[in-house]
Amino acid sequence: MGKRKICVVVTARPSYSRIKTALKAIDHHPNLELQLVVAASALLDRYGSAIDYIKNDGFEIAAKVFNVLEGENLTAAAKTTGIGILELSTVFDNLNPDIVVTVADRFETMATAIAASYMNIPLAHVQGGEVTGNIDEKVRHSISKLSDYHFVASEDAFKRVIKLGEEENSVFNTGCPSIDLAAEIKNDPALDFDVYKKYGGVGASPDLSKGYWVVMQHPVTTEIGSSRKQIEATLEAAFSRKEPILWFWPNVDAGADGTSTGIRAFRENHDLSNFHFFKNMQPTDFLKLLYNSKGLIGNSSVGIRECAFLGVPVINIGSRQNARARGFNVIDVDYDKEMISNAMERHSQTEKCEESFVYGGGDAGHKMAELLSSLPLRFSKTITY
Numbered sequence: 001m002g003k004r005k006i007c008v009v010v011t012a013r014p015s016y017s018r019i020k021t022a023l024k025a026i027d028h029h030p031n032l033e034l035q036l037v038v039a040a041s042a043l044l045d046r047y048g049s050a051i052d053y054i055k056n057d058g059f060e061i062a063a064k065v066f067n068v069l070e071g072e073n074l075t076a077a078a079k080t081t082g083i084g085i086l087e088l089s090t091v092f093d094n095l096n097p098d099i100v101v102t103v104a105d106r107f108e109t110m111a112t113a114i115a116a117s118y119m120n121i122p123l124a125h126v127q128g129g130e131v132t133g134n135i136d137e138k139v140r141h142s143i144s145k146l147s148d149y150h151f152v153a154s155e156d157a158f159k160r161v162i163k164l165g166e167e168e169n170s171v172f173n174t175g176c177p178s179i180d181l182a183a184e185i186k187n188d189p190a191l192d193f194d195v196y197k198k199y200g201g202v203g204a205s206p207d208l209s210k211g212y213w214v215v216m217q218h219p220v221t222t223e224i225g226s227s228r229k230q231i232e233a234t235l236e237a238a239f240s241r242k243e244p245i246l247w248f249w250p251n252v253d254a255g256a257d258g259t260s261t262g263i264r265a266f267r268e269n270h271d272l273s274n275f276h277f278f279k280n281m282q283p284t285d286f287l288k289l290l291y292n293s294k295g296l297i298g299n300s301s302v303g304i305r306e307c308a309f310l311g312v313p314v315i316n317i318g319s320r321q322n323a324r325a326r327g328f329n330v331i332d333v334d335y336d337k338e339m340i341s342n343a344m345e346r347h348s349q350t351e352k353c354e355e356s357f358v359y360g361g362g363d364a365g366h367k368m369a370e371l372l373s374s375l376p377l378r379f380s381k382t383i384t385y
Contacts, residue, residue, distance in 0.1 A: 006098035017283035021180035021365030039065035084111025129157030175360015183362030217298035219255025227258035237340035268298035327356025
């Protein structure tokens with residue numbers, strides 16, 4: 001009997017860090033064959049292409065799927081998903097995987113789930129069962145209902161997936177693979193590279209030796225009309241503190257045009273001598289950058305997950321991570337300059353927060369590989385006429 005073929009679809013730069021240790025565990029497992037498919041915004045340089053990091057980490061890419069429509073609006077998101085279904089169906093037909101793995105909740109992941117489900121390929125969903133309060137939650141729960149196996153990241157998520165009606169013997173609390181990377185960083189946390197030389201970017205090059213903040217704020221798909229106003233509040237607060245700011249470009253979500261325009265306009269009208277802007281960074285380097293920072297500002301799930309494990313202070317803005325399980329490191333604020341600035345002042349009083357293991361302890365990738373090697377394959381892909 002040959003190796004079981006596991007097709008993992010990565011559709012965005014954050015998804016790679018979410019699944020990297022599982023990819024390694026699958027690739028090294030004696031009974032598994034990794035089929036890595038890279039698609040959607042993970043291939044686009046303007047959003048910080050993950051493809052070079054994937055290749056540098058030694059992974060062979062089985063297929064690339066270019067399916068992102070320009071526009072950064074709801075119509076483009078829907079059409080991108082539709083193109084993804086068409087393209088991924090062909091990829092799955094060619095690769096003939098035994099199990100398809102889809103990661104998290106971005107809109108492109110819906111294409112992976114629909115294509116695999118209609119082709120009778122067992123689907124494993126990583127990070128289901130969480131709640132956030134925006135369109136990602138609809139996508140996440142929909143994928144859970146399409147999935148056959150559920151690798152959830154917390155006990156809260158485990159219970160919620162079962163409440164959705166999924167069989168308990170198909171749901172596994174593996175923890176989050178991104179915590180595996182954070183566990184590696186905890187053992188070697190030194191910022192041992194020059195962030196400006198290694199990753200370029202644009203803007204000033206402020207001295208980081210006395211501390212700095214990291215900002216990562218994405219548009220909220222249910223609030224796209226407010227994305228520019230929302231980013232301006234964060235810009236104003238960060239600018240008013242006169243401390244070094246390392247700012248990361250937003251994801252390719254509906255509303256990203258407003259976020260990007262807000263950043264560009266602010267740069268035109270202010271002397272940002274303490275700001276530097278990046279597109280992307282290798283996952284381990286990014287976690288080192290976070291670990292050695294004063295804290296993370298924005299609405300990225302890395303603040304809820306990895307930063308909780310590492311004890312990094314986080315100022316979580318707005319509704320994007322609403323109702324997601326939190327550690328002890330998060331201060332929740334609204335899109336308000338004064339609230340954000342006050343939270344920065346509060347977090348400045350402490351170097352580290354109490355660590356939390358709500359999203360696992362650092363062995364999720366290994367657990368997932370073992371499950372993928374032994375779970376029963378539920379369907380036959382042969383159609384009899």
